[in-house]
């Protein structure tokens with residue numbers, strides 16, 4: 001099941017990036033069918049002017065918050081975005097860490113990596129890199145090597161959230177920070193209730209807030225702080241469950 005879900009995730013996100021996500025929108029309740037990816041992205045907290053300054057094909061409208069707004073990135077820092085998609089947060093981060101810093105995107109879907117690299121070439125970015133990797137198995141970066149990790153609506157897609165947080169902990173320098181946007185639910189599903197399509201839409205793999213934060217603690221994180229919390233679909237239920245989005249910061 002673990003492998004078939006991963007294959008389905010890759011299929012879904014390669015289809016989205018190849019279509020430019022023109023028929024789609026972000027997460028339920030945040031935007032209406034027909035909204036452009038840029039409109040959907042503004043709705044979840046991104047700044048229009050900043051969005052206009054990056055390659056437009058990097059904006060797919062598939063996030064659920066704006067962790068970059070809370071990452072406090074500074075010149076010279078190394079930042080990693082997990083599940084970087086077509087590169088939206090990497091291009092925004094690149095302008096904050098400048099040439100003495102570096103922004104590294106990690107994704108497991110080949111077509112996403114291809115599009116992100118094309119976008120980097122088109123925008124002439126010299127301080128960005130995109131690497132292939134499965135964030136819950138092995139992030140392809142050294143121990144204690146990065147200042148900040150960000151991620152937007154990705155950890156809930158993993159089948160073992162604690163492993164993903166352990167990998168983040170491993171690559172962060174001491175006192176490094178992670179800022180994550182993600183979806184949580186009020187009731188978790190039993191394995192037999194899981195629908196692969198809904199997992200890929202970031203719904204069926206969501207944990208309760210308590211379990212989600214507990215995975216971070218088990219990985220070793222401290223000073224865990226919820227920065228934003230919003231209900232999706234104005235609290236309307238999806239298959240009997242409430243879905244919310246969180247932005248969380250934690251320190252190694």
Ligand SMILES: C[S@@+](CC[C@H](N)C(=O)[O-])C[C@H]1O[C@@H](n2cnc3c(N)ncnc32)[C@H](O)[C@@H]1O
Pocket residue numbers: 009010013060061062063064082083084085086087088106107108109112133134135136151152153154157158202
């Ligand atoms: C909902 S999209 C978010 C993309 C991007 N963060 C954004 O906001 O546009 C999820 C992304 O995470 C990637 N992904 C999902 N599970 C992953 C994993 N285990 N390891 C690496 N990438 C993963 C997918 O390929 C996809 O590009």
